[in-house]
Amino acid sequence: MKERFLPLNIALLLPDHPLLEEDFYLKVGDRFVLLRKKDIPLTPERINRWKEVGVKSIYLRAEARNAYLLHLYNQMEETLRSNAQQEEKAKLIYGVSEFVTERIIEDLSEEVVRLAKDFVGECLKHLREQPDLLHLVIRNMSHDFLNQVHSNNVFFLATGLALFLGMEKSEVEKVSLGALFHDLGKTKLDPQILKKPGRLDPYEWTEVKRHPLWGKELLKSQAKGLPEEVVRMALEHHESKDGTGYPLRLFGEEIHPYSMMVKICDVFEALCGIRPYREALPPFKALLFMKEGMIHKFDRELFKAFVTFLGPEYYNKLLKK
Known part of the structure; x- marks a missing residue:
C-alpha cells in the first residue's frame, strides 16, 4: 500500500519532540522531496532557517502527523494557559481545529462527534477568556479550496x-x-x-x-x-x-x-x-x-x-x- 503523507504547519513544530522523529518532506508539484532525515536533530535553529526561506508546511507520514496533532490537542489546555506568546497560541488553536475538521470529513462517527464537542467547549472557554486570540487566528487564517x-x-x-x-x-x-x-x-x-x-x-x-x-x-x-x-x-x-x-x-x-x-x-x-x-x-x-x-x-x-x-x-x- 502506498504511504500517505499529510502537511503540518511549520509553526506547530516543537524542537526535538519524540513524536517528530520522522522523515520530513516538501511537496514539489506531485512529488515529495526529502527535507530532513529523522536522525537529524530538529533544533530551533533548523526550524527558523526553514521559516526564513519560506517553508510554510512540511509533510510526514499521515499516522505520525495525526498522532502528533492529537498530542497537541491533549496539551491544548496547558499551552493556552501558559505564558506562551499569543501568536503561538493562535497558531496552535488553529492547527488543532483543522485536525478536528479533518477528522469530521474523513471519519464521521460518534467518537469524532465527541471530539468536536469537547474541542468546541475547550476552544470557546479560551476565546472568551482571551478575546485577542480570536482576531489573531482570523488574521493568520490560511486560505485554500480544501474543504477542511x-x-x-x-x-x-x-x-x-x-x-x-x-x-x-x-x-x-x-x-x-x-x-x-x-x-x-x-x-x-x-x-x-x-x-x-x-x-x-x-x-x-x-x-x-x-x-x-x-x-x-x-x-x-x-x-x-x-x-x-x-x-x-x-x-x-x-x-x-x-x-x-x-x-x-x-x-x-x-x-x-x-x-x-x-x-x-x-x-x-x-x-x-x-x-x-x-x-x-x-x-x-x-x-x-x-x-x-x-x-x-x-x-x-x-x-x-x-x-x-x-x-x-x-x-x-x-x-x-
Whole structure:
C-alpha cells in the first residue's frame, strides 16, 4: 500500500519532540522531496532557517502527523494557559481545529462527534477568556479550496460573530458546531467538480446544490447527538433571504438565524479563499461585493454585525454614514 503523507504547519513544530522523529518532506508539484532525515536533530535553529526561506508546511507520514496533532490537542489546555506568546497560541488553536475538521470529513462517527464537542467547549472557554486570540487566528487564517480549510475558517468566523453578538454559551456552542459540520455533504460530491477550474455545466451545478441535503442525511444517520440546529445549518447555509437559495428555496424567517450567520461567514470565506476558478479577494473587496451585489440574500442586521465584528476599518468604510 502506498504511504500517505499529510502537511503540518511549520509553526506547530516543537524542537526535538519524540513524536517528530520522522522523515520530513516538501511537496514539489506531485512529488515529495526529502527535507530532513529523522536522525537529524530538529533544533530551533533548523526550524527558523526553514521559516526564513519560506517553508510554510512540511509533510510526514499521515499516522505520525495525526498522532502528533492529537498530542497537541491533549496539551491544548496547558499551552493556552501558559505564558506562551499569543501568536503561538493562535497558531496552535488553529492547527488543532483543522485536525478536528479533518477528522469530521474523513471519519464521521460518534467518537469524532465527541471530539468536536469537547474541542468546541475547550476552544470557546479560551476565546472568551482571551478575546485577542480570536482576531489573531482570523488574521493568520490560511486560505485554500480544501474543504477542511474552508470549514475551519468558517468555524472561527461564525464563532467570533456569535461571541460578538453576546449569545449565551450553549447557543454559541451550537453555532460553532454547525460551522464545523456545515459542509459535510461535500464529502459525497465528486472531487473533480470541486476542483474544476471553469464554469460548472448544468449536471455539475445540480450535483453541487445537493450537498446540503447530503449533509443533513449524514448528520442524521452518522452523527447522532448533535443539536437539531446543527443539522439545520448544514441544510440551510445556502438558502437566501429573498428565496433564491438552495436546496429548499426558503424565504425570510423560514431560514434559521444560525444558518444565516453561517451563510454570511461561508460566503465571506469563499470570496477570500483560493478557488480553482478565480483569484481570492482581499477582505474589504469581499465585503464590498457582498454589500453591493448580494445584500438581498442576507439578513441585513446580521451582515452589519459581521462587518462590525471584523473591525472598525471595515465598518467605517462600508457602513458608517
